[in-house]
Amino acid sequence: MGGPLLTMIVQRIALGVLLLFAVSLLIFAGTEILPGDVAQAILGQTATPEAIANIREQLGLDRPAPMRYLEWLGGAVQGDFGVSYSNRQEIATQIAGRLGNTLFLAAAAAAIAVPLAIILGILSVRYRNTFFDRIISIVTLTTISLPEFFSGYILMFVFAVSLQWFPSSATVYDSMTLLERLWAIALPVMTLVLVVVGHMMRMTRAAILNVLSSPYVETAELKGLSQSRIIWRHALPNAVAPIINVVALNLAYLVVGVVVIEVIFVYPGMGQYMVDHVSKRDVPVVQACGLIFASVYIILNTIADVASVLANPRLRHPR
Amino acid sequence: MASLLSVRDLKIEATAYPPGEPPKDITIVDGISFDVEKGKVLGLIGESGAGKSTIGLSALAYGRGGVRITGGEVRLNGEDLLKKGPRGIRQVRGAKVCYVAQSAAAAFNPAHKLGRQIVESAVSHGIMSKREAEDRARYLFKVLGLPDPDRFGQRYPHQVSGGQLQRAMTAMALCSNPELIVFDEPTTALDVTTQIDVLAAIKAAIEETGTAALYITHDLAVVAQISDHIMVLRHGKMVEYGPVEQIIEAPEEEYTRALVNVRRERKEEARDQEGAVLKIENVDAGYGEGAQVLFDVSMHLPRGQTLAVVGESGSGKSTTARVVTGLLPAKAGRVLFKGEALPAALKDRSRDQLRQIQMIYQIADTAMNPRHTVREIIGRPLTFYFGLRGRKKTDRIKQLLEQIEMGAGFIDRYPAELSGGQKQRVAIARALAAEPEVILCDEPTSALDPLVADGILNLLTRLQAETQVSYLFITHDIATVRAIADSIAVMHRGRVVRFGPKSQVLAPPFDDYTDLLLKSVPEMQVGWLENVLKTRRMESAGH
Numbered sequence: 001m002g003g004p005l006l007t008m009i010v011q012r013i014a015l016g017v018l019l020l021f022a023v024s025l026l027i028f029a030g031t032e033i034l035p036g037d038v039a040q041a042i043l044g045q046t047a048t049p050e051a052i053a054n055i056r057e058q059l060g061l062d063r064p065a066p067m068r069y070l071e072w073l074g075g076a077v078q079g080d081f082g083v084s085y086s087n088r089q090e091i092a093t094q095i096a097g098r099l100g101n102t103l104f105l106a107a108a109a110a111a112i113a114v115p116l117a118i119i120l121g122i123l124s125v126r127y128r129n130t131f132f133d134r135i136i137s138i139v140t141l142t143t144i145s146l147p148e149f150f151s152g153y154i155l156m157f158v159f160a161v162s163l164q165w166f167p168s169s170a171t172v173y174d175s176m177t178l179l180e181r182l183w184a185i186a187l188p189v190m191t192l193v194l195v196v197v198g199h200m201m202r203m204t205r206a207a208i209l210n211v212l213s214s215p216y217v218e219t220a221e222l223k224g225l226s227q228s229r230i231i232w233r234h235a236l237p238n239a240v241a242p243i244i245n246v247v248a249l250n251l252a253y254l255v256v257g258v259v260v261i262e263v264i265f266v267y268p269g270m271g272q273y274m275v276d277h278v279s280k281r282d283v284p285v286v287q288a289c290g291l292i293f294a295s296v297y298i299i300l301n302t303i304a305d306v307a308s309v310l311a312n313p314r315l316r317h318p319r
Numbered sequence: 320m321a322s323l324l325s326v327r328d329l330k331i332e333a334t335a336y337p338p339g340e341p342p343k344d345i346t347i348v349d350g351i352s353f354d355v356e357k358g359k360v361l362g363l364i365g366e367s368g369a370g371k372s373t374i375g376l377s378a379l380a381y382g383r384g385g386v387r388i389t390g391g392e393v394r395l396n397g398e399d400l401l402k403k404g405p406r407g408i409r410q411v412r413g414a415k416v417c418y419v420a421q422s423a424a425a426a427f428n429p430a431h432k433l434g435r436q437i438v439e440s441a442v443s444h445g446i447m448s449k450r451e452a453e454d455r456a457r458y459l460f461k462v463l464g465l466p467d468p469d470r471f472g473q474r475y476p477h478q479v480s481g482g483q484l485q486r487a488m489t490a491m492a493l494c495s496n497p498e499l500i501v502f503d504e505p506t507t508a509l510d511v512t513t514q515i516d517v518l519a520a521i522k523a524a525i526e527e528t529g530t531a532a533l534y535i536t537h538d539l540a541v542v543a544q545i546s547d548h549i550m551v552l553r554h555g556k557m558v559e560y561g562p563v564e565q566i567i568e569a570p571e572e573e574y575t576r577a578l579v580n581v582r583r584e585r586k587e588e589a590r591d592q593e594g595a596v597l598k599i600e601n602v603d604a605g606y607g608e609g610a611q612v613l614f615d616v617s618m619h620l621p622r623g624q625t626l627a628v629v630g631e632s633g634s635g636k637s638t639t640a641r642v643v644t645g646l647l648p649a650k651a652g653r654v655l656f657k658g659e660a661l662p663a664a665l666k667d668r669s670r671d672q673l674r675q676i677q678m679i680y681q682i683a684d685t686a687m688n689p690r691h692t693v694r695e696i697i698g699r700p701l702t703f704y705f706g707l708r709g710r711k712k713t714d715r716i717k718q719l720l721e722q723i724e725m726g727a728g729f730i731d732r733y734p735a736e737l738s739g740g741q742k743q744r745v746a747i748a749r750a751l752a753a754e755p756e757v758i759l760c761d762e763p764t765s766a767l768d769p770l771v772a773d774g775i776l777n778l779l780t781r782l783q784a785e786t787q788v789s790y791l792f793i794t795h796d797i798a799t800v801r802a803i804a805d806s807i808a809v810m811h812r813g814r815v816v817r818f819g820p821k822s823q824v825l826a827p828p829f830d831d832y833t834d835l836l837l838k839s840v841p842e843m844q845v846g847w848l849e850n851v852l853k854t855r856r857m858e859s860a861g862h
Contacts, residue, residue, distance in 0.1 A: 216428040225409075317475050
C-alpha cells in the first residue's frame with residue numbers, strides 16, 4: 001500500500017465526516033423552521049399562553065438556536081440524543097432496539113438481493129440477447145416500476161391471505177428465536193428484494209457489457225477462452241467499481257427507504273418510529289432518526305468510494 | 320509441400336448503417352488468396368481501410384465488430400477454419416494461431432498481472448502445465464530482451480513501458496507455442512528507437528521458435544526487415560504479391576512504386592538562416608507543481624522557412640509548442656516574435672499577436688467541431704480577426720478551399736463527410752485564414768497514411784513558397800524532417816541536444832542521441848535491420 005492510496009482513502013473519509021456535519025446542520029435547521037410548535041402540540045389547542053411559555057422554558061426552547069445546535073451535536077457525538085418530548089424517555093435507548101430491527105431487516109434483504117442481482121446480471125450477460133435475457137429484463141423492469149406499497153400488499157394478499165404461508169404482520173419480540181424472526185419478516189424482505197434487485201442487476205449487466213467491448217476482452221476471445229471464463233476472469237474484475245457503487249446505493253436505500261415497508265408490515269423499526277413521532281411533532285426524535293439515516297447513507301457511500309479506489313489496480317500497485 | 324495457412328478467395332463483409340437510409344452490406348475484403356509456409360513471414364501492407372487487419376483476424380476466424388467472413392476458405396494445416404463450430408474455433412485460437420495487437424497497452428487486462436495473462440492460453444488449452452508455461456514465459460522474456468525476466472511476470476500492465484508491453488504481448492502469443500502468429504502493427508505506436516528493439520526482438524523470437532507469421536503494417540520499410548513475402552493491399556483487394564526483394568527493388572504495380580518512393584527529399588534548405596520571425600530563448604517550463612519538462616530550450620525560426628523539432632514522445636516537443644502559443648506560460652526565458660517579447664500567458668496577448676501564430680494538430684478530427692460545416696470552421700477566424708461577413712466571407716472561404724486543392728464544392732460538408740487527409744487540409748485552411756506569420760504544426764501527418772501524408776507535405780511546402788509563412792514543425796519522423804526542414808532542433812528529455820541547419824544536424828559528427836535516433840529509422844532496404852544490429856554488436860564489443 002503506497003502513500004497516494006492512503007492519502008486518497010483518508011481524503012474520502014474526511015469528506016464523509018465533513019458531509020455528516022453539513023447534514024446535521026441541515027437537519028437541525030430543517031426541523032427548526034418546521035411549522036407548528038411542540039408546546040402547542042403537547043398541550044393541545046386550548047392551552048393558555050402561560051402554560052405554553054412554561055413548557056417552552058422547561059424544554060429549553062427559549063434559548064437561541066445555535067446554542068441548542070451545539071448542545072445537541074455534542075450529545076449526539078457521544079450517543080446521547082436527549083429526551084423525547086412526547087414520552088419523556090431517553091431517545092438513545094428507545095432507538096437502539098429499533099435500529100437493530102431495521103438493520104436486521106435490511107441485512108436479510110441484502111443477503112438475498114445482492115448475490116441474486118449479481119448472479120442474474122452475469123447470467124444475462126452470458127446469455128445476452130436471448131429469450132432468458134429478455135425475460136429477466138422484463139421481470140426486473142416490472143419490479144422496479146411497481147411502488148413498494150403496491151408489491152407489498154400484493155405479496156401479502158398472495159402469501160399471507162390466500163396461501164397463508166407467511167404472517168401478514170411482521171411484528172417481532174425480544175423473546176423470538178432467530179428462525180422465528182426470519183419467518184416473521186419473510187414478506188417485507190421479499191418486498192424489499194423485489195424493489196432493489198432489478199436496479200442492481202441491470203447496472204451489473206450494463207457495467208459488464210461496457211467492459212466486454214474493450215480490447216482486452218477481444219484479446220481474451222482470441223486466446224480461445226470460453227465465454228464464462230471471459231466474463232468471470234476478464235470482464236467482471238474491471239466492472240467491480242460501478243457494481244460496488246450501485247450496491248452501496250441500494251444498501252443505503254434498504255436502511256433508509258424502509259419507512260413505507262415498516263408501516264405496511266407493522267415492523268417495529270426505525271422507519272415506523274420516525275413516522276410516529278413526526279405526527280407528534282417530537283423534534284428531538286425526528287432529528288435523531290434523521291441524523292442516523294444520514295450517517296448510514298454517508299457511511300455506506302464512503303465505504304463504496306474506498307472500495308472502488310481499492311478495486312483499481314493502478315492505485316493499488318503504483319508504478 | 321502443403322502450406323501451413325492457405326487462404327482462398329476470401330470475402331469479408333460488414334453492414335453499414337448510413338443515416339436516413341436502409342442498412343446495406345459492404346464488401347471489405349474481396350478475392351484474397353495467399354499461402355504461408357511453416358516458419359515463414361508474410362507481410363500484409365496497405366493504407367488504413369485496405370483490409371489488412373480484417374484479413375489477419377480471419378486467420379483466427381474472427382470478425383471485429385459486425386464484420387462477417389462470408390466466402391472463401393481459410394485452411395490451417397488443410398482444415399478449413401470457417402467450417403468449424405464455435406468450439407472448434409476456440410481450440411485453434413490461442414493454441415495454434417495467436418494474435419499480437421497494435422496497442423498492447425489496451426490489449427492487456429489492467430486487473431491481472433502480466434505473467435498470469437501470458438500463460439493463460441497455454442494452460443487453459445491444456446498445452447502445458449502452469450509451471451511449464453511459466454518456465455517458458457521466463458525463457459521468452461529473456462529472448463525478447465525484457466528486464467529482470469524472473470520477476471517481469473509479477474508486474475501489472477500499467478507498471479511497465481509501452482515497448483516492454485509490446486514485447487510482453489509477443490511473449491503471450493509465443494507462450495503456447497503456436498504455429499502461426501498474427502502481428503497487427505505491433506510497432507506502430509512506439510518511438511523509433513524503441514521500435515527497432517521490438518522489431519529485433521520479434522525477429523529473433525520468430526527465428527528461435529520457428530513460428531510462421533502474418534505481419535501487418537502500413538510501413539513498407541518495417542515489413543521489409545521481417546518478411547519473406549509481401550502482399551500489397553488496397554481497398555480490400557490485392558495489388559501485388561511477391562518475394563520481399565522483388566516488391567522493394569522491382570515493384571511492378573504503380574501503387575507499390577508510389578509506396579516505395581514515398582520518402583523522398585523535396586526541398587533544398589534555405590541558405591540564409593540568420594533573421595528570425597520566431598525566437599525561443601532559454602525557456603524552462605513544467606506543468607503545475609509537477610516535474611520540470613523543458614530545460615533551457617532555445618531555437619529560432621527564420622521567416623518563410625521550416626524549423627523541424629524532432630524527438631520521441633516525452634521529449635518536450637509539444638510542450639515547446641504550448642509555450643509558444645501561450646497555453647503554458649514559461650517559468651523562465653522568453654518567446655520573441657519579430658524581435659518583440661510575447662507575453663508569456665495566452666490571456667495577456669493581443670488579438671493581433673494571437674492571429675500571428677496559428678496551429679495545426681495531429682488529429683484533425685478532435686480539433687474541429689463535428690457540428691460545424693467547413694464554411695463555419697474556416698469562416699470563424701475570418702470573422703474573428705478581420706470582421707468579414709456575408710458575400711466577402713464566402714468568397715474568401717472559397718479562395719482558401721482552392722488554395723488547399725479541395726474546391727468550393729466542399730463548403731457545406733461536415734467533418735464526418737471528409738476523409739482524414741481532407742480534414743487535415745481544412746485544418747490548414749483554418750490556420751491560413753488568419754493570415755499568420757507562423758504556423759505550429761504538431762505532428763500533422765503522423766496519423767495519416769503515407770501517400771496522404773505526402774500530399775499534405777507537398778501542400779504545406781507549396782503554401783510556404785506562395786505566402787512566405789513559417790512552420791515550426793513538430794514530428795518524430797526523420798523522413799518527414801528530411802523532406803521539408805530548413806533547420807532542425809533535436810530534443811531529448813526536455814533539452815535541445817542539437818540545433819542548426821538541416822545539412823549540419825544530419826551530418827556527422829553526431830552526438831550519441833542523434834546518432835541513435837538516425838540509425839533507428841527503418842530504411843527501405845532488405846537486410847537493413849541485420850546491418851544495424853551487427854554494427855551495434857561490433858560497437859559494443861569494441862568498447
